[in-house]
Amino acid sequence: MAHSAFPMNAWYAAGWDLDVKRDLLPRTICGISIVLYRRFDRSIAALEDACWHRLLPLSMGRLSGDEVVCGYHGLVFNSDGRCVRMPSEDRISPNACVRAFPVVERHRLVWIWPGDSALADPALIPDMHWADDAEWAGEGSYFDLKCDYRLVLDNLMDLTHETFVHTTSIGDDAVAGTPLQANHEGRTVDLSRWMIDVEAPPFLATQLCQAHDLAEPGKVDRWQLIHFEAPATIVIDVGVAPTGSGAREGDRSKGISGRVLNTVTPQTADTCYYFFQYARCYGLDDRALSTEMKEANIRIFTEDKIILEAQQRAAVRHPDRPFVNLKIDVGSVRARRAIEQMIAAERAEDHPGGA
Ligand code: FES
Ligand SMILES: [Fe+2]
Numbered sequence: 001m002a003h004s005a006f007p008m009n010a011w012y013a014a015g016w017d018l019d020v021k022r023d024l025l026p027r028t029i030c031g032i033s034i035v036l037y038r039r040f041d042r043s044i045a046a047l048e049d050a051c052w053h054r055l056l057p058l059s060m061g062r063l064s065g066d067e068v069v070c071g072y073h074g075l076v077f078n079s080d081g082r083c084v085r086m087p088s089e090d091r092i093s094p095n096a097c098v099r100a101f102p103v104v105e106r107h108r109l110v111w112i113w114p115g116d117s118a119l120a121d122p123a124l125i126p127d128m129h130w131a132d133d134a135e136w137a138g139e140g141s142y143f144d145l146k147c148d149y150r151l152v153l154d155n156l157m158d159l160t161h162e163t164f165v166h167t168t169s170i171g172d173d174a175v176a177g178t179p180l181q182a183n184h185e186g187r188t189v190d191l192s193r194w195m196i197d198v199e200a201p202p203f204l205a206t207q208l209c210q211a212h213d214l215a216e217p218g219k220v221d222r223w224q225l226i227h228f229e230a231p232a233t234i235v236i237d238v239g240v241a242p243t244g245s246g247a248r249e250g251d252r253s254k255g256i257s258g259r260v261l262n263t264v265t266p267q268t269a270d271t272c273y274y275f276f277q278y279a280r281c282y283g284l285d286d287r288a289l290s291t292e293m294k295e296a297n298i299r300i301f302t303e304d305k306i307i308l309e310a311q312q313r314a315a316v317r318h319p320d321r322p323f324v325n326l327k328i329d330v331g332s333v334r335a336r337r338a339i340e341q342m343i344a345a346e347r348a349e350d351h352p353g354g355a
Pocket of ligand 1: 051052053054055056070071072073074075
């Protein structure tokens with residue numbers, strides 16, 4: 001069942017919780033068309049989006065209670081995928097089913113397991129608790145991107161691009177000029193970069209002044225601590241604190257920090273969903289600030305979208321030109337290796353003995 005570009009046995013985000021309603025929501029996840037909806041009790045059902053009869057997407061039908069009525073000849077499927085009514089038949093074939101997928105709502109995201117259901121252990125859902133924690137605030141959003149999901153991961157694993165892509169918001173020479181430390185273990189890769197005694201970039205300078213009532217941010221120590229978990233989740237601990245206030249040693253009380261939460265879901269080999277949120281730990285009651293920051297994030301990530309989709313088109317035009325890796329790519333090289341290992345492990349399970 002393994003695909004060459006992405007592991008199937010993994011949890012992938014299908015949407016933010018608010019994307020799934022009492023309505024039929026079609027999503028493509030790892031090449032599979034899936035329809036999601038909420039039952040009356042608010043739990044979420046996820047079914048293959050192709051009718052058992054003649055494959056019309058069930059998402060083109062309608063919800064009736066907790067059941068889905070196909071929009072072509074009216075077969076009715078319950079939320080486990082079993083056909084419970086065939087309007088023109090006397091008896092229902094016991095084979096009349098569509099696949100139902102394991103689905104878990106956690107940390108305000110809806111996670112789907114497209115692979116072998118027997119392996120779907122909720123303990124493997126990546127930690128995104130900052131999206132759903134009383135000590136943190138923020139609003140999530142997402143992009144539908146026309147690029148390989150791994151290009152998004154490469155982008156997040158190498159933040160030196162901020163210096164050149166996000167010149168007006170978070171990028172300055174300090175990022176590209178400071179080396180980073182890399183560690184990897186199993187399915188995770190950690191990268192850390194500390195920029196000491198630098199100017200705060202506008203996005204973080206504003207937050208520092210707001211949070212501590214400062215007229216000027218002054219010189220700061222700035223950090224970017226990136227945590228990747230294969231196949232497709234990246235949490236980045238970012239922040240600034242006045243230089244010399246001890247942030248690197250562990251005292252962040254004079255500074256501000258946030259978590260950039262990112263998870264990417266392959267739709268096909270060359271399209272993906274990119275879910276993101278900036279979570280902050282001050283001004284928690286300020287709902288307008290959450291929306292303002294979400295909009296700032298969308299502006300910043302729109303700059304990435306333009307680059308990533310152009311990069312994808314170029315990669316398709318030049319299939320004979322593999323990517324070149326520089327020192328800055330250490331994080332993405334290791335992330336891609338962790339993904340490859342998951343795919344190889346699935347292949348070995350599909351074909352024991354290498355057959
Ligand atoms: S295609 Fe769905 S009922 Fe015929
Ligand atoms: Fe970026």
